Amino acid sequence: MLADHRDAMSMAGPAPEADAAYTSAAGQVLAIMVADCLPILLYSRNGNEIAAIHAGWRGLAANIIAETLAHFSSTDITAWLGPAIGPCHYEVDAPLRDHFPGGQGFAPGRDADHWMFDLGVLARQQLTACGVQTLAGGDVCTFCDERFYSYRRDGATGRFAVFIWRE
Numbered sequence: 001m002l003a004d005h006r007d008a009m010s011m012a013g014p015a016p017e018a019d020a021a022y023t024s025a026a027g028q029v030l031a032i033m034v035a036d037c038l039p040i041l042l043y044s045r046n047g048n049e050i051a052a053i054h055a056g057w058r059g060l061a062a063n064i065i066a067e068t069l070a071h072f073s074s075t076d077i078t079a080w081l082g083p084a085i086g087p088c089h090y091e092v093d094a095p096l097r098d099h100f101p102g103g104q105g106f107a108p109g110r111d112a113d114h115w116m117f118d119l120g121v122l123a124r125q126q127l128t129a130c131g132v133q134t135l136a137g138g139d140v141c142t143f144c145d146e147r148f149y150s151y152r153r154d155g156a157t158g159r160f161a162v163f164i165w166r167e
């Protein structure tokens with residue numbers, strides 16, 4: 001689900017919750033809360049449009065990146081990938097991999113039924129396929145780096161937040 005905040009003046013009450021949010025309104029803060037899922041921030045070079053995506057495997061399988069980018073009128077967009085569980089620690093089973101027929105981002109795991117999944121590789125491939133040419137970040141594993149919450153490492157845990165807004 002994607003929330004479109006283009007009409008900031010109509011926003012009353014609590015902000016809507018979704019896996020992605022887009023706005024071209026100044027002063028509207030978009031927030032993503034994660035603990036292993038991949039936060040992605042998008043902004044147009046002209047500074048007029050921004051978006052934030054909570055990219056877990058379900059969102060990536062559902063083309064959340066392409067759906068979010070479809071809201072942009074600009075075609076010159078930069079993407080920043082935040083900390084997420086890395087392929088060093090994200091073991092998934094074969095049924096999950098079956099959601100991605102292309103197989104991009106999967107490396108063999110401990111046996112034929114398990115795979116090490118790289119959310120960043122898949123996200124970069126999807127972003128590039130959608131025409132995003134400038135990519136940054138995406139090199140921190142939340143499981144490895146104890147500065148971040150990691151659901152897989154800690155079980156019951158908090159979330160850290162990623163924000164983007166226009167001045």
Ligand SMILES: [Zn+2]
Pocket residue numbers: 085086087088089141142143144
């Ligand atoms: Zn790791």
